[in-house]
Amino acid sequence: MNNKEFQIVVLAKQVPDTHNVGKDAMKEDGTINRAALPAIFNPDDLKALEMALACKDALKDIMPVKVTIITMGPSRAAEIIRESMFRGADNGFVVSDRRFAGSDTLATSYALSAAVKKLGKIDIVFSGRQAIDGDTAQVGPQVAEKLEIPQITYAEDLLYVAEDEIVIKRRLERGVETVKTGFPVLVTVHGNANDCRPRHAKLLMTNKKACSVSEVLERQQSMEDMEALWAKKPFLKIEEWNADDINPDFERLGLTGSPTKVKSIENVVLTSKENKKINNSESEINELMKELVSAHII
Amino acid sequence: MNNILVFCEVTEEQHIAEVSLELCSKARKLADRLNSRLDAIVIGNEIENIEGQLYPYGVDSIFYLSDSRLSFYQTLPFFSTLTKIIKEETPDIVLFGATSVGRDLAPRIASYLRCGLTADCTSLEIGDHTDAKTKTVYKDILYQIRPAFGGNIIATIVSPETRPQMATVREGVMKKEIYNENHKGEVHNLKAEDYVNEGDFCIEIIERQIEAQKINIKGAPIIVAGGYGMGSKENFALLHELANAIGGEVGATRAAVDAGFTENERQIGQTGITVRPKLYIACGISGAVQHRAGMDQSSKIISINTDPNAPINAIADYTIIGDVMDVLPKMIKSIKN
Known part of the structure; x- marks a missing residue:
């Protein structure tokens, strides 16, 4: 057994569940009412966690493996770290600070990369391809650039992993590509990848008291009481890092570190054109189809 | 320089990709507005007739790097070439297709250059911007326009202070238009050894399986599209039946694709394909702005929905209020007779 601990980081995000948008999700002024949206584990990030855990399974007999979750967000984001621990992650950090407010993808990837750097030598960084609240898919490649490591995007399947190389199948628009590389590397995981394993009953029991100071x-x-528990079981403490903890260049955080600015936002107003109501009856539908045929539309 | 640079992607068939030609068409208009030069960069392995493919769309100069190792896209060699060219030519604006290549490459470049990048723009314009706090006026900058926050708003994004201003645009969003059949420019051949490092080839491509595009939503004159309201994968069969009967293709909303009702390739909307068919039949689709962004240029729209207040109805030419599972068989029956 190799003594060197293999270090895997998963970048995960807690997101508003935009797929379950209810009627109260938008405020009167057209801004989003985040409080009305349930917060969930970003779906692609859960798949990234699964790929990380699959690597751990494959490597754990030859060397110790550690899976660490890093999430940036409000303190409640500790929830997704706990959730990851129920499924097999070892620990996690919530990177949280008001000074991150207004971050675009560049400032976000800068803060995340600074947090990853604080962990020391890393072998693989996994992240979901994109987050459902932004859909930009930019943060993964940007973190890779800031860490100056290669990137493999849209990973669909982990084909092979050993202590010095990884083989991954990537999903492209029109097919798949299989690539091989050494470490370190950053991998973004596609929505087609394997679903994350469910919570493990034993891990749920062991980790259910895991929490952060803010919580x-x-x-x-x-x-x-919590200090006493953490002294006995340090793995139950979900660490929180603020901006000072990640040793950043403060100019590169938050609004000042974000080159993109929102110039204006417009509520969507539908332009109505002449609309013809058709009754759901055989005769009216028949008339419509005839009209379309005679107009050479079909 | 205030030139515009378009990253031109090369397809499996060794042609300049449609999305890149669409971007060149749009960039030509922006360049005319700015009185500037339109540059294109092409990286590949012995691509034939790139001048003939690009000049008609108004490209003034082509930066071309050909190398036997670059038959297929790889992040790092492309990244090294692009970042060096951008430093040398200092373009004001750089545009990428929002393809699997563009979305892999553009963010890494923006990160390295520490400049702004807006994904999936649905419109690009040139205009002025006044900073709300400092009152500084920025002349002739790029408005990067896209739906945001669940599609309930349209945001105009600017990157006033950093250069280049970068954006990605999905295929089909911009219109491909010949600028001038006789337009001519110049080609600058780049040497790989000047732009690419040996270490850039650290990821080895072992195998590629590329399928010919089977589903052709973009070119279909008629699209029968289903939303989450279709209810199930089985119910989607009815859409195929109608599409077959009237010579159309089946499309879908993101919600329907996410629910597993149909293939990814059929997704229409901001994060899918943009279509302009002569007839669009929206079945069980409420009409979120991201979806409408991908189909509102259709010549005729029929909406079939149980909800009389569905937003899709506002842009439909015909609305049938009713259950799709009840209405569709009537349409199929009518056309078969």
Whole structure:
């Protein structure tokens, strides 16, 4: 057994569930009402977690493997770290600070890369291809660039992994491509990849008390009790990093670090054209089809 | 320089990709507005007649790198070439297709150059911008326009201070238009050793399986599209039946694709394909703005929906209020008779 610990990082994000947008999701002024949207584990990131855990399964007999989750967001994002621990992740960090507010993808990838750098030498960074609240798919390649490591995007399947190389099948628009590379590497995982394994009953029992300092304060639990528990079981402490902790160039964070600015936003107003109502009856539908045929549309 | 650079992708068939020609057409208009030069960069392995493929769309100069190792796209060699060319030519605007290649390459370049990048723009315009706080006026910058926040708003994004201004655009969003059949430019041949590093080939392509495009939504004159309201994969069969009867193709909304009702390739909308058929039949589609962005240029739209207030009805020429599973068989029966 190799003594060197193989380090895997998963970049994950808690996102508003844009697929379950209810009527109260938009405020009167047309801005999004985040409080009305349930927060979920970004679906592609869950698949990235699965690929990370599959690597761990494949490598754990030859060397120790650690899977660390990094998430940037409000303190409640600790939820997805706990969720990851129930499925096999070892630990996680919530990177949270008001000074990150207004970050575009460039400032976000800068902060994330600074957090990854703080962990030291990393072998693989996994992330979902894109987040459902932005759909830009930019953060993965940008973190790879900032870490100065190669990137493999749209990973659909992990074909092989050993201590010095990885073989991945990528999903392209018109087919698949199989690529091989060494470490370190950043891999973004496509939505077609394997679903994440369910929670493991034993891990759920072991980790259900895992939480962060912010969560203890929010729940108004006794900090002393938690400190005592963390002293006995340090893995139950979900660490929180603020901007100072990741040693950044502060100019590159948040709004000042974001080159893109929103110039204006417009509520979508539908332009109505002449609309003909057709009754759901055989005769009216028949008339419509006849009209389309005679107009050479069909 | 205030020139515009378009990254031109090469297809499996060794042609300049449609999306790149569409971008050149749009970029030519922006270049005319800015009184600037339109540059294109092509990277590949012995591509035939790139001048003939690009000049008619108004390209003034082509930066061309040909190397036997670059028959297929690889991130790092392309990244090294593009970042070096951008530093040398200092374009004001750089545009990419929002393809699997463009979406892999553009963010890495934007990160390296520390400039802004807006994904999946549905419109690009030139205009002025006044910073709300400093009152600084930025002249003739790129408006990068896209739906945002669940599609309930259209956002205009600008990157006033950093250069180049970068954007990706999906295939089909811009119109491919010949600028001038006789337009001529110049080709600059780039030497691989000046732009690419040996270390850039650290990811080895072992195998590629590329399928010919089977589903041709974009070229279909008639599209029968289903949304989440279709209810199931089985119900989608009815759409195929109608599409076959009237010579159309089947499309879908993102919600329907995500629900597993049909293939990814059929997705129409901001994050799918943009279509302009002569007839679009929207079945069980409420009409979120991202979906409408991909089909609102259709000549005729028929909406079939149980909800009389569905947003899709506002852009439909005909609305049938009713259950798709009830209406579609009537349409099929009518056309078969």
